[in-house]
Amino acid sequence: MNTDLLTHYPALAHVVPSLDGLGLSANSITVGVDTILFDEYAECQGFPLVLEGEIKVSRHSSDGRSLELYRVVPGELCLVSSASLFSRTPLSAQGMSTRTTRVMLIAPAMFHQWLAVAEFRDAVMGLFADRMADLTSLVDAVAFQRLDQRLAAALLGRGPSLALTHQQLANELGTVREMVSRLLRRFECEGWVELARERIHIHDSKALRALADRQTR
Secondary structure, three states: OHHHHHHHOHHHHHOOOOHHHOHHHEEEEEEOOOOEEEOOOOOOOOEEEEEEOOEEEEEEOOOOOEEEEEEEOOOOOOHHHHHHHHHOOOOOOEEEEOOOEEEEEEOHHHHHHHOOOHHHHHHHHHHHHHHHHHHHHHHHHHHHOOHHHHHHHHHOOOOOEEOOOHHHHHHHHOOOHHHHHHHHHHHHHOOOEEEEOOEEEEOOHHHHHHHHOOOOO
């Protein structure tokens, strides 16, 4: 277990107490796909270190919409969990596994002890810089980029045939299903995609790319 941790998180080689001295302060869990690991407004139970799999971190609205903020894979750290532990406030987003995922949960008290170690503190602060860049790009997309451009970009890079529902795309883009369905029908009329039951076939990826890359004026 410690070998896996150090492979993905080399800064842990310097923490005090050491990994060998963790004892019951760390709990390793393995969960299946679509398991909620932490939820909005809940108290943070610990600092998650991902050893296998992936965690999708999202915000949710009262009307059922969601907006993906970022994903955490082995070697990366969770900004929402860090911020909650730093400020001792409830979590501001939900974390859900996208596939079978193995996580070691570091107790809050241990996390605060480790922050006294420069190597670990630098790793966590480096996370803030990286994630803030990601979130700034997300804010730009949501605030300044048209939904049709964002939808075109979301369809690209997933292969010629996507097993996705309109609702899943709406959740990913932080909008409502009706808007996504309307735009997809427009794309279909243009000959760019073909719509089937819970599947979207890409026929003209160049046209989608041109739309996704178009500058909003």
